[in-house]
Amino acid sequence: MIFDYSHYFILTIFIPLCFCYNFRNTFIKLNDNENDRPQQIHISLGSNKNDIIITWTTYSSCNQTVVKYGIEPNQLNQNAIGNCNEFIDGGPKQRKHFIHRVRLSDLKPSMRYYYQCYSSDGFQTLSSTMYSFKTQNPANDWNARLLIFGDLGLENGQSIPRIKKEIDDNNVDLIIHVGDFAYDLDSNDSYVGDEFMRIIEPIAARVPYQTCPGNHEHKYNFSNYINRFTMYDMIDGNINNHYYTFNVGPIQFIAFSTEFYFFIQFGFAQTFRQYHWLEKTLINANKNRHERPWIITFGHRPMYCGNNNYDDCTRFESIIRKGWPYVGLGLEDLFYKYGVDMEIWAHEHSYERMWPVYNATVQNGTVDPNNPYDNAKAPVHLITGSAGCKERLDPFRLPLPWSAKRIVDYGYTKLTIINRTHLYIQQISDDLDGMIVDSFLMIKNHDLPVWLR
Structure with a gap:
């Protein structure tokens, strides 16, 4: 029996390509237990100079939208509660995102604050990585x-x-x-x-x-x-x-x-x-x-x-x-x-x-x-x-x-x-x-x- 190498060649090319394609399309998906952990966190300026807005995403619920913050990393002794909205992507899968927004108000100028974001899957509270930011200097000649x-x-x-x-x-x-x-x-x-x-x-x-x-x-x-x-x-x-x-x-x-x-x-x-x-x-x-x-x-x-x-x-x-x-x-x-x-x-x-x-x-x-x-x-x-x-x-x-x-x-x-x-x-x-x-x-x-x- 003569072995047909053409089939082997096709398989050796096609299978890795399929693997790469699937990998590319799945590597950015999270495990189920990570769906409600705050992620994609970013901050922006609020409507006045003493505010900072923190925005993040979860994937299965709006159960909790809380930021704990403070001026010491081991003392996040202030809480801020925000709001959450459901966003449905327009693609074929109509994927749901839950967008959380929290306003930190009346912050002191030129001060470093530490914070963590908190969401819930309905059974447990899940926290983000701790981050910090420095508030703006209100001076008109600030060397930003x-x-x-x-x-x-x-x-x-x-x-x-x-x-x-x-x-x-x-x-x-x-x-x-x-x-x-x-x-x-x-x-x-x-x-x-x-x-x-x-x-x-x-x-x-x-x-x-x-x-x-x-x-x-x-x-x-x-x-x-x-x-x-x-x-x-x-x-x-x-x-x-x-x-x-x-x-x-x-x-x-x-x-x-x-x-x-x-x-x-x-x-x-x-x-x-x-x-x-x-x-x-x-x-x-x-x-x-x-x-x-x-x-x-x-x-x-x-x-x-x-x-x-x-x-x-x-x-x-x-x-x-x-x-x-x-x-x-x-x-x-x-x-x-x-x-x-x-x-x-x-x-x-x-x-x-x-x-x-x-x-x-x-x-x-x-x-x-x-x-x-x-x-x-x-x-x-x-x-x-x-x-x-x-x-x-x-x-x-x-x-x-x-x-x-x-x-x-x-x-x-x-x-x-x-x-x-x-x-x-x-x-x-x-x-x-x-x-x-x-x-x-x-x-x-x-x-x-x-x-x-």
């Missing part, structure tokens, strides 16, 4: 240190270990994630999102993790993004994960959704509401310039970019800049009118710093000819979308006049508040073992930007 990035995925999330080390070394006060999470939060019946949230827990459970949505969050009308995060607007005191505002030292940050302009199948009204909210928020921010002279916005898709693709920002009249034909709602004129100092973006998987620019025309600074960001005459745009994801990096085309610096490698941005008049921005390369590959100093000697004086 922020990490800013977008487009961070579960697969090829290259910058995650270095970001965690920054947290371990106590080098970070707050993180801003400028859209596109996990790739994607809803993928594989949201198992990918669950694992991503577990991976970032050692980061996001220790410093406020502020977010805005990107295009990869759009599935099921952004439901995974909306339900998993908790972003409070400091003006109206409500949760709005699409657009909201918060303060850090001398900066008022304004988060918004660029995705309303593109996923119009979910309606038009939200774009009008956001535009009017942005104008109202910017008017209020300008009334408060003496206390917070800097206004910085962040949204996912940029107005300007130099990448070699066909995204909106590669077109001369981008939708974000100029709005829809015959309708408008473009943001460039609005942000210029109310003196936004810096506009931070992601989406492009690269780093790009622009000269101060308005209406596609460079408007460099007025004081130091060697530093165009010294009292700049227009907003400064910055793209930081190279934290790492499965779509890899985006190359550049020939530079356009407003492009000042372009880097194609993995990394993230660090913003350091030096004082009320000086902000220092650095780009950290993960490929080059933490090397600073770009830096610049923004200076503003007056509460208002040059073009509003």
